[in-house]
Amino acid sequence: MAEAAGQSPAARLTDADAEARLARIDGLLAELEAAPGPTVRRALEAVRLLSEVYGEALARLLEHAGGEPDGRPAVAEDELVGHLLVLHGIHPEPAERRAARAVERLRPAARERGGDVEWAGLKGRVAQVRVSEGGGGCGAGCGAAASGLWEAVREAVLAAAPELAGVERLPEPSGRRAAPAFVPLDALARPASRR
Template identity: 75%
Template sequence: MTEPGHTSPEPGHTSPGGRLGDPEVEARLARIDEVLAGLEAAPGPTVRSALEAVGLLTEVYGEALTRVLEHADPALAEQLAEDELLGHLLVLHGIHPEPPERRAARAVERLRPAVRERGGDVEWAGLDGQVARVRLSTGGGCGGGCGSGAADVTEAVREAVLAAAPELTAVEPVPEERRAAPAFVPLGSLTRRDGGATRTRETT
């Protein structure tokens, strides 16, 4: 979210030092999607050549990332995998070193603070085959917008999990377990039972 008084970064602008922050990266990814969508909708051999060039360049970058992982020790490979941008690229090229379950669980953990800010909570509950399971609560005391809010949170969790682990087929919430209320025992009966036991011990 853009802070008051600041504008979103435009493509072509970089942060101090030439590095791209997460907002700049997101802006460029969104722009890439727009440009590719426009190219795919346009006819002609020039467009086909441009799309082919993009595909070939993507393959070369994927090969470069593969070679980086081959030279990385386990600790470095883990650091690379945990970086959000690098993690997405490794997933895109099918070379992510972590299993889908771990990636999906990390995506849920990253969303947890935002869900808690809205009064709810989300927790990873494991895999059922190729289906991710999450425990999701929207919190109590929500007003008339609670239903739409719950749907928004559920959709955000689904998108995050499937982006991190596209090998999975779906994301399903796990119903909250309802614990049975303890049986009510009148206090008077407990008093009488204790008293009777005391008198029995005294007469023996």
């Protein structure tokens, strides 16, 4: 542990490294929980107590952290820190607001591709989102692109608010899709005499 305190910034974890370690921790804890005996129970209790102390330290850090103009601590924007704050139940923003912001961040990219995404709210612990894939002119592979958009939305919402149980895709309300471009045949046949 003393060596860890003296680590240089070059030794810090990347997001991918942190994700790999979190997955490994989950696996190890699952193995421990399946093993019998008092030593295992004491080890799991030590992990729980350590987690509680780290959670308290994070809560105190949030109290001292400078906030954004809307009162949200800037440190909570970091994905890994945000996950820890959620784990300890101390994230300063409600899950609904974090998930809605994740959808809004995807909106420009969706619109560039002729579609749109819209936050519709929470139903219990399930996020509800409308996703439109756009329309006309969509050639081969369009279904794959639409599927990719929905998957990106689902992943972004659950990354921003991992405590949610899922993401539900709502149907588009009737009348919301843009009408396909239509040029009457007789308009093409008329001479362009007036200009």
